[in-house]
Amino acid sequence: MESKGLHGMKEGFKYQDRHVTLDTSKEFRVGDGKISGYSAVFLGALSLLAVLAYLFPSYLTTTELRQVYDAEFLQHILKYGMYFSLFFGALTFVLGKYRRMGSVGIGLTLTAFALGGYTIPVGPVEAKKLSLGVDWLILAFLGSVFVFMTLEKLFPKYRNQVILRSEWGLDLFYFCLNHLAISAILIYANFHVGHFEWAVSESVQSFIQSTPLFVQVVLTVLAADFVLYWEHRLYHEVKILWPIHAVHHSVENMDWLAGSRGHFFQVFSERAMVMVPLYLLGVDTTALNIYVAFAALHAVLIHCNLSCSFGPLKYLFVTPQFHHWHHSSEEPALDTNYSAHTIVFDWLFKTYHLPGDKWPAKYGTTKPLPKSFLGQALYPLRALTQKD
Numbered sequence: 079m080e081s082k083g084l085h086g087m088k089e090g091f092k093y094q095d096r097h098v099t100l101d102t103s104k105e106f107r108v109g110d111g112k113i114s115g116y117s118a119v120f121l122g123a124l125s126l127l128a129v130l131a132y133l134f135p136s137y138l139t140t141t142e143l144r145q146v147y148d149a150e151f152l153q154h155i156l157k158y159g160m161y162f163s164l165f166f167g168a169l170t171f172v173l174g175k176y177r178r179m180g181s182v183g184i185g186l187t188l189t190a191f192a193l194g195g196y197t198i199p200v201g202p203v204e205a206k207k208l209s210l211g212v213d214w215l216i217l218a219f220l221g222s223v224f225v226f227m228t229l230e231k232l233f234p235k236y237r238n239q240v241i242l243r244s245e246w247g248l249d250l251f252y253f254c255l256n257h258l259a260i261s262a263i264l265i266y267a268n269f270h271v272g273h274f275e276w277a278v279s280e281s282v283q284s285f286i287q288s289t290p291l292f293v294q295v296v297l298t299v300l301a302a303d304f305v306l307y308w309e310h311r312l313y314h315e316v317k318i319l320w321p322i323h324a325v326h327h328s329v330e331n332m333d334w335l336a337g338s339r340g341h342f343f344q345v346f347s348e349r350a351m352v353m354v355p356l357y358l359l360g361v362d363t364t365a366l367n368i369y370v371a372f373a374a375l376h377a378v379l380i381h382c383n384l385s386c387s388f389g390p391l392k393y394l395f396v397t398p399q400f401h402h403w404h405h406s407s408e409e410p411a412l413d414t415n416y417s418a419h420t421i422v423f424d425w426l427f428k429t430y431h432l433p434g435d436k437w438p439a440k441y442g443t444t445k446p447l448p449k450s451f452l453g454q455a456l457y458p459l460r461a462l463t464q465k466d
Contacts, residue, residue, distance in 0.1 A: 100238040115176030118183025121163035132198040138212040157196040211260035226334035235385040253338035270350035283360030294365035301355035306418040321461035330442040337381035406438035
């Protein structure tokens with residue numbers, strides 16, 4: 079490991095600032111119709127997906143998630159989404175720009191109305207082992223846009239980085255794919271942990287369940303983080319595994335969507351491996367749900383274009399600055415900051431890199447990857463067959 083100072087700063091390395099040029103052609107400006115056009119399309123698409131989910135809940139919703147939300151209450155949200163889509167679509171014609179996008183949004187919404195809209199009866203749902211997580215996709219997208227995109231606009235690290243930055247469409251595709259595949263991921267994860275039944279200790283689980291909820295949550299976070307740390311480190315340091323993980327690192331602009339990019343092999347293996355310690359601990363359902371919510375939100379947060387320092391919390395938890403250094407293609411940061419939740423294991427195993435208040439100047443991989451989803455999906459196979 080290279081020589082570093084007290085704050086993880088490599089001695090002799092000249093840290094530089096990152097400069098982001100404003101792309102005015104992709105910038106959202108009030109009054110030009112682009113905001114209305116995109117709002118109409120996205121709200122129209124989400125409305126149509128929601129209506130289809132209400133029509134075919136057994137096939138298009140997630141059994142575990144249905145237990146958490148009120149389907150009838152969400153129909154009220156759907157109603158406003160549909161009418162706002164029509165409003166924004168009509169506004170594009172008033173503003174005189176992006177009418178095509180407005181027309182698409184209106185068309186999607188009218189189709190949703192024709193299929194039953196927000197008045198589809200809600201009743202018992204027959205659970206299917208495998209289904210598409212359309213409900214999970216809709217809720218995650220809306221939540222991410224309202225929470226994380228808002229934070230990025232209020233407290234941006236790179237103010238000139240636009241929402242529609244380079245390759246945002248590719249990362250949006252990854253976002254949709256990962257959320258739609260949630261049932262398949264859970265099935266594989268549950269199948270995987272079943273192989274560890276021999277390691278279950280009822281006495282250990284009973285003891286853990288007797289501890290306060292806070293203690294159970296802390297144990298869950300640390301146990302999951304320990305597994306994620308070593309899995310992450312193996313993806314970096316084992317030559318045959320790196321091309322798989324390189325897909326995630328090929329992102330060159332960090333924001334709330336960046337964390338969605340990942341090879342399907344890694345997505346499935348990561349979820350499966352992290353389930354093992356949770357299964358062995360046997361914590362209460364409440365503690366498990368708290369961890370799942372924390373992990374889902376935290377994974378998005380640490381990729382955000384966010385300037386917040388988080389004060390003393392940065393000495394305990396992984397923050398955007400800490401994880402941005404993990405995505406840096408600069409030599410001092412390579413193969414560092416593997417932790418997903420806390421910085422504990424990077425401290426313990428000497429892979430910590432956080433050079434004061436510095437941020438990376440470059441992101442991405444040292445060798446460029448294909449820019450398409452198919453190219454990135456096949457990249458590990460190509461890397462294995464190519465000679466150095």
